[in-house]
Amino acid sequence: MAAMHPVDYYSTFTKNCSGDFTEDEVRGIRAFYYAMCAEADAMLGQVLSALRETELLNNTVIIFTSDHGELAMEHRQFYKMSMFEGSSHVPLLVMGPGLISGLQIDQLVSLVDLFPTILDIAAIPLVGNLSGNSLIPLMSIFTHFLKKQRPDWVFSEYHGCNVNASTYMLRSGRWKYISYSDGTSVPPQLFGDCNMASKEVKAGLKNAREAIKNKEFKEALKHCKVVLKLDKTNYNAWVFIGLAASELEQPDQSHAAYKKAAELEPEQLLAWQGLAKLYEKTDQWDFKVELPNVYQKLVDLCASSDKKKCYELIRKLTDIYQSDKEYNKLAKLWLQLIQLKEEDAVEKNELLQLWEEMTQLLSECLNKEKQEDETQQHLITAFEKTMALTDPKPGEKHKKISMDYIKCLSNLHQEAKMIEACNSMISLYPNQTYPLEVLCSHYLQTGALNENTISSFSCLLDLVPGSGLGHLGLGTKALQEGRYKDAIKDLSQGTKKLSSSTGWYSLAEAQLKLHIYVDSATSCSQGLMTCESGNKELKVKLLELKLEALVKSKGKKEADQALESFSQIPDAEKDPGLVAFKGRAFLNKGQFDQALQVSSEMLASNPNLAEGLVLKGLVHSAKGQLQLAEQSYLKAAAESPGCAEHYLLLGQLYWDMGEEIRKDRSKVHSHLLKAAKLDPHMGSAFRYLGHYYREVANDYGRARGCYKKAFDLDSDDAESGSASVDLCMEQEDMDSALAILESVIENATPGSAKWAWMRRGLYYLNTGEHQEAISDLQAALRADPEDWVCWECLGEAYLNRHSFTAALKAFGKAHQLQPSSIYSVYQAAAIKQTLGKFKEAVAEYLQITAQLDYVPALKGLGECQLSLAKGLIEDCRDGGAIDLIQKAIQNLFRAVELRPDLSCLWKLLGDACTAVNTVSPNRVRVLVPLLLVGLDPNSQNPMLNQAQALKLGERCYAHALKLMSDVPTLWYDLGVNYYHQARLSCASEEQDSQSLILEKAQQCLKKAIMMDNENHSYWNTLGVVSMHKDLQNFALAQHCFIKSIQVKANNVVAWTNLGALYLKKDSIELAHEAFKIAQSLEPLYVNCWIGQALIAEKVGSYDTMDLFRHTTELSTHVEGVKGYAYWVCSTLLDKSNRNSELYRYNIVQMNAISAAHVALSKYTERIQSDPEAFIMLGYLNEHMQLKRQALHSYRRAVELLQRASSPEQLAFVLGSYGRALCTLGQWEEAVKVYNSTSLQELSNLSGLALAYSRAGLITESTRAYEQALALASSEKDKAYILTALALLQHRQGNIDSAKTLLFKCSMLKEPISESLLCLCALGLAHRDVTLSAAALTELLKQGSASGIVVEQQCLLTCTLLALQGNYSAVQREASRAVHRNPGNPSLWALLSRVIPQYYPRKANGGAVAGHIACLSSMTQGKRALLYSGVNQLACGKHSGEDSQRNALKTLQRAVLLCPDDSAAWAGLMAACHTENTTCHLSGAAPCRQGLEKILMAVVSEKVHSVEEIERPLAQILEGWVLQQAVTGLMLAGELEEAEALCSQVLNVSPEHPAVILSLRQVQCQCLLVENSSIVLPESVLEQLNNTVMMNPTNLGAWHWLAEVYRDQGLLVQAVMAYRQSLQLASQFGLYSWQVSSLLRLALLALRPCVAGLPGQEWKDLVVEATTEVLKLESSPMAFLFQALLQFVNKMAARETRRLLDKLLYFSSQNVPVTVVQVCSWYLLRHLHAKNDEELINVLLTKMKEDKRLLDLHSILESSASRIQV
Secondary structure, eight states, X not given: OTTSOHHHHHHHHHTTOOSOOOHHHHHHHHHHHHHHHHHHHHHHHHHHHHHHHTTOGGGOOEEEEOSOOOEEEETTEEESOSOSHHHHOOOEEEEOTTBOTTOOOOSOOOGGGHHHHHHHHTTOOOOSSOSSOOSHHHHBSOSOSOOOOOOSEEEEEEOOTTOSSXXXXXXXXXXXXXXXXXXXXXOXXXXXXXXXXXXXXXXXXXHHHHHHHTTOHHHHHHHHHHHHHHOTTOHHHHHHHHHHXXXXXXXXXXXXXXXXXXXXXXXXXXXXXXXXXXXXXXXXXXXXXXHHHHHHHHHHHHHHHOHHHHHHHHHHHHHHHHHTTOHHHHHHHHHHHXXXXXXXXXXXXXXXXHHHXXXXXXXXXXXXXXXXXXXXXXXXXXXXXXXXXXXXXXXXXXXXXXXXXXXHHHHTTOHXXXXXXXXXXXXXXXXXXXXXXXXXXHHHHHTOOSHHHHHHHHHHHHHOTTOHHHHHHHHHHHHHHTOHHHHHHHHHHHHHHSOOHHHHHHHHHHXXXXXXXXXXXXXXXXXXXXXXXXXXXXXXXXXXXXHHHHHHHOOHHHHHHHHHHHHHSTTGGGOHHHHHHHHHHHHHTTOHHHHHHHHHHHHHHOTTOHHHHHHHHHHHHHTTOHHHHHHHHHHHHHHOTTOHHHHHHHHHHHHHTOHHHHTOIIIIIHHHHHHHHHOTTOHHHHHHHHHIIIIISOOHHHHHHHHHHHHHHOTTOHHHHHHHHHHHHHTTOHHHHHHHHHHHHHHOOTTOOHHHHHHHHHHHHHHTOHHHHHHHHHXXXXXXXXXXXXXXXXXXXXXXXTOHHHHHHHHHHHHHHOTTOHHHXXXXXXXXXXXXXXXXXXXXXXXXXXXXXXXXXHHHHHHHHHHHHHHHXXXXXXXXXXXXXXXXXXXXXXXXXXXXXOHHHHHHHHHHHHGGGGSOGGGOOEEOOHHHHTOOTXXXXXXXXXXXXXXXXXXXXXXXXXXXXXXXXXXXXXXXXXXXXXXXXXXXXXXXXXXXXXXXXHHHHXXXXXHOTTOHHHHHHHHHHHTSTTTOOHHHHHHHHHHHHHHOTTOHHHHHHHHHHHHHTTOHHHHHHHHHHHHHHOTTOHHHHHHHHHHHHHHTOTTHHHHHHHHHHHOOOHHHHHHHHHHHHHHHHOGGGTTSHHHIIIIIITTHHHHHHHHHHHHHHHOOOOHHHHHHHHHHHHHTTOHHHHHHHHHHHHHHHHHTTOHHHHHHHHHHHHHHHHHTTOHHHHHHHHHTSOOOSHHHHHHHHHHHHHTTOHHHHHHHHHHHHHHOOSHHHHHHHHHHHHHHHHHTTOHHHHHHHXXXXXXXXXXXXXXXXXXXXXXXXXXXXXXXXXXXXXXXXXXXXXXXXXXXXXXXXXXXXXXXTOHHHHHHHHHHHHHHOTTOHHHHHHHHHHHHHHOGGGHHHHHHHHHHHHHHOHXXXXXXXXXXXXHHHHTTOOTTTOSSSSHHHHHHHHHHXXXXXXXXXXXXXXXXXXXXXXXXXXXOOOSSTTOHHHHHHHHHHHHTTSOGGGHHHHHHHHHXXXXXXXXXXXXXXXXXXXXXXXXXXXXXXXXXXHHHHHHHHXXXXXXXXXXXXXXXOHHHHHHHHHHHHTSTTOHHHHHHHHHHHHHTTOHHHHHHHHHHHHHHHHHHTOHHHHHHHHHHHHHHHHHHHHHTOSXXXXXXXXXXXXXXXXXXXXXXXXXXHHHHHHHHHOTTSHHHHHHHHHHHHSSOTTSOHHHXXXXXXXHHHHHHHHTOHHHHHHHHHHTTTOHHHHHHHHHXXXXXXXXXX
């Protein structure tokens, strides 16, 4: 204090810091100082966070500073008010937009500089005479600020409290000058760095330090070198050089510098620390080697100064020693660490933790093969220290350490200490198993098994009952004592838990003792797998034991394994026992010679060797040389009398010698007994003894005992076990048998003990426990899946449980395994019969009966055939049903012949005969066996009718009743048979006979009821019989039905019959209630619905038809079918209800016509005596356009009514019959039929007139129409007749008379649209547009019309428009008609029909329209398919484009639906021709060749069968087909075939102009093919012209002629031919032909223009033709021809590109691909001529798929390149 400056002394005194301060007080003051700094920093952070959250941070300038600093006990002061650095030096941080980031400024500044700085930031001009200078020029990123020089000093003054004089400070550079008051009264102070002893050295070190701080390591090296020049032993300089060189990746220089520094001052830390960091950083092996030494040096240096650092270094050094496995050094290091801790007097727990960690670290050395003794001792010491320090004892931690200690001792083979440690731990922790396990393992390995050691194993098992070690120990002890079963038990459990090679060997040895050879071999294999490679002795013992076990297993596979084991045993050939086993292995493989050779070699060296004698005996026994075998065995037994196997072999040999030897007790019995005594564990000896007692001595008690003993010894001995069980069952000791089976099954592994599973399964099957039987039989099959008997048993179990599908699979598997087993097939068939799969069952029954006459199979076959027959009867397929009934009778009779005593077979025969009752009587012709009807066997089998079959059924039931008269079902069946006989109308029988049969039926049913009055069917059937028309005992019937219901309340049949009874008695309400109950009981029972329909019909309900329809959906019932058909026909006859909702629902939506037609067809198939049904069927056939079927139905009705006396019905049917004949064109027959009527009906007269007219009898037709006109009562009928007369007049050529009659029709009060239609058609036929238009106008004025009239009106309108040449309007008119009537399929068909002719561009739409028509109507759809196919042909849809929707597919369907339509066949021919043409154009082989002649023949056949009125059109079609066929043959190159075809047709029709034309075309083609350059003579051309003139309306012919002229160079003649075709097309209104002719004409004229021929006429012709085409339609081809003409005239003109661009870029998608491609080629040439690269690239991009265009581009480019060159 006394040495202080006066001002400082005063300030210290006033600040109350003049006293002495302890170190803690100084630390507290500075803590306050740093806390204030942290608080200020946190507040600044809050400001920055707020600016960031408000997004103002990026446009805000932040200045952080302070008005003063704070002393923290520097110069013994705190607070401020001082010029020392702690008070006067303040922070100044600035950030904001436009300022340099991260900049540090060393220049001195002052707080007075802030004011001008803020003015600069705010862009406010600076005022004059300011004390400070702006800081912006120092830190701005902008260059416009003036970087003026600042003063290198700052000035500060203070005049406040706590000082006794004014204070002034001047700071410049490294100097600070402080002056007080006036500067003289109080001495000033000067501060700087002048106190350093060696200014240059210190400056250099400082600069080096700063350079290192700034990471300027090269500069640091320079500064250090300067220092070393002054002081070569400067420690810090060498350290700095090491640090800088290390950072500059110069490890060698760094290493040398650090080494130098360490040598200079070895006890200083810096150099050693630098070396440590360098070694850690650098990956050099020599550094890594030295690093532990450096760490050790640092540990020694820090041990006394910085123990914390010392401990860290020890940890690092520990990791190194641990990774390098330097366990001894590691132990010494930890001992040093523990010593340091002990010197620091650390707590006991910390020392304990260190000792524990030391044990863990050193425990790793236990894994090394060789440990140093010193290290081991250190580890043991560590464990002992740890255990000594661990508290409490006992305790969990102490227990764990004890266990680790024992483990350590065990690994270090410190046996004495280990046993002591284990016993010590056992005493402390008696329930702990680990020490016991270690002890037991030690005892097992050393073999020290005595009473004392065994107690350890027992204790271990007490603690852990499943301990592997415990069981191994006890098992080994049991093996030593001869307790083999106990040994196996314990050793098996032990090896499961702990796989030990010694344990496996002991187990194998015990199993071999008990003759469990397979398990013994397996145990040996397990032991070999776990055996360590070093334990060769144990491995050999295991191989020898395995060899013996495998040989005694007696299997070929085991023999191979035995030989392999023999080869692995060293020096095995020297051991006779092993060699003998080798020979027995050969014997087991069946290699007798090798086995005999081995035995011979053994006996050659030692003739009395027992093993060799046994081997020789075994070979003789295997060869059947039993006497020789006996001698060998006897010698072996004599040589080795204590071997049980020798006596067993002798006993078995004697047993195999036959019955006589078996009875000799001295042989079989005595040897087996001796074997059993010598080896009581030999189960086979006891088994043979059991055989002896059971089969020879008949001592079943002893036999059971022996079998039981054998089975107890070997639980896998199936022979002994099954014999024991069988004996128990024979003696009815089922409990013992089940006990044995359950014990076997309980211990059996999956897939074993088949015999036990199967026997228990059969037991359960016999006792009715089916589920248990199934489970056991399944387990048996898992053991042997190929046992077909077991599969059959399983099938039986499934069948008894009613699991039919599973049973079926089981029997199928059994049959697959044993195809000769008939039982499996029979049961499978029976199951399929039960499941209702009668056809499959029949097939399998037939498979059985084809092999033998098996009665159950014959019975099942008959039942199945009878069931199938009943199914066909329900479906009204009577013919098939009769065939099946006949087969059933034959098969059942075969069974009866074999077993005539079986009543069930006679019953089934009766059922088969009675089943014919439902079939139509004229269909019943049943061929039955002679003996069944009692005829002579030599005569032919009789054919029975329905009555005879029923009578035969009666006799069969009677025969069954003779055998079993007390069976009520037989009486019931007989009664039903009598009832069916009574129902059968037999003209020969009298009424009394019918009543007698009914009485018999009643008596039989009453008999059945008396025997069983609880059967509802008996009561119900008696009620039905009582209601028969010949009995009509309604009271009894009602009683019976009610009784049936009482017996079974949910009896739907009885309720329905009761309702029928009430309906019969007109009790409508009761009947309705009964039917209603029946419906609720069984909604699918058809009879109750029929009853409700009859009630509805009776009360006049609208639901009648719907109810009858529902009955036909449920089943085919005569009442339901006829009722529904009646209501459908009645509704159709009523023309006034077509637009009603009821009609649309009942007829249209419900598809009533088709449904009624199907049902009625089935009805008439069975009941062919109902004329009303045939009348209705004919009417429905007419509606469905089934003309021939309608004719047959009406004819059948006429035949039936002609037999009956019903003139009114006959007259009605004859009129319908005549109408059907007219429909089919049988006019002469129709005339006869109509004339057979009274002709009093207007319809008959009209029909007769029509028939006369079509038959060519015009006069008679006119007379008939006049009679009808006189008979007509209404104006409408008269109008129809007058229209017909007008048609007759037109047919006779009296056009004016026809017009007059038609005009007369239109003047009537009730004019009809048909007359106007005829008038319009008359005008169209004669091309009288005015008349047609006027008639059509009047027709359209009539308003709404029916569907067919709308179609006719539309057709006439389209025809008129075509006649006027307005072709595009044709399609629009048809489309409008469809739009107005979208539900009319005829209009859709018409639209599809007109499009290809008048607007082919819309052919896609035409195809869709045809498809819609096909879907909408079955009748219209057939024809519409043809139209759709034609449209697809028009738009080019072939199979190559679309494999599913193409013309060929569509026309194939059209032919299938309309096989009589010649146009459909012609369309199919066109489709095939299109397919072939497509293949030809694509270069592929035609896929439909050779069809031309076939299809042409079909068309010709169909054409010849058309009506006369259609004959002209048919001939045109025939000519077209011929031309198509010829064209196809010409396309295929078969010109000779084509010529022959034409000549063939001409032989039939010599003057056929179309055929002559085709012939000339073929001949012309032949001439041109022979010589393409030939010039045809004038005579030939004249002949061709004449041929075409013979076909003046054939436009194709004119086109062909024009092509011939063109090829001959006669262009003018070609133009004339095209103009002729154009004229014809215009005349006939053929729109498409007009377009085609004009385009061909334009193309013809374009060719001379392209060729450059002079003259303007060709160009004018192109323009004329294309202009005319464009008037008709927007044709892309016409546009193309115009563009090409422009190209020819002015290739480079802009107009040329405009026309080509229009086609290529701006046209619609309907432009053909060919047109686009041609257009692109010419456009490319144009662009190349213009050298327009940009547009060329655009074109190539658009047409990148066109390879020919790309090739053309390459050619044009190469040509242009050559021109430039």
